[in-house]
Amino acid sequence: MALSTPDVNRAETFYRDTLGLRHLYRFGELTFFDCGGVRLLIEKSEHLQSPAQASAIYFSCRDITLGVSELERRGVAFKSRPHLVAPMEDHDLWMAFFEDPDGHTLALMHEAPKGYIPMIT
Known part of the structure; x- marks a missing residue:
């Protein structure tokens, strides 16, 4: 990639x-x-691919609340708070989106146990 x-x-x-x-x-x-x-x-590259054309990169984490808190402490501004993206049969998929300095879309992703509710601040 x-x-x-x-x-x-x-x-x-x-x-x-x-x-x-x-x-x-x-x-x-x-x-x-x-x-x-x-x-x-x-x-x-002087001929940058538009960030909107680039694929998002999803980073798996064990706890989306802690992951968001840690990255915010390091200066990352999230475009969306952790939210349920897809309730799956055996787990729930939570994501929180942010961008790199060039505007490429990145996300934290947490495959959480069913019924998980992150401590969203």
Whole structure:
């Protein structure tokens, strides 16, 4: 998976320091992260793909309330509070959406036990 950015340093700092992804390496204007076993490439581009055209990246977490609180503490502004997206047969799917500095859509995702209600502040 790949995202483009006009500022690789800014993007690298956000994904490494704010989101806490494991930084693999950097080669010139390409920087790579481990994203749960999937390699995420962030590359400099003067011809940016519109964030609306890029696919959203969903980060699984064990507790969406704690995840949102921690990322807000690190300066992330959420576009939506944790909300139930899909009641599944054996669990409920909760999400909270935010953006990276370039406007790419990201989300925390929690596959919670049926009936789970997050402590939304």
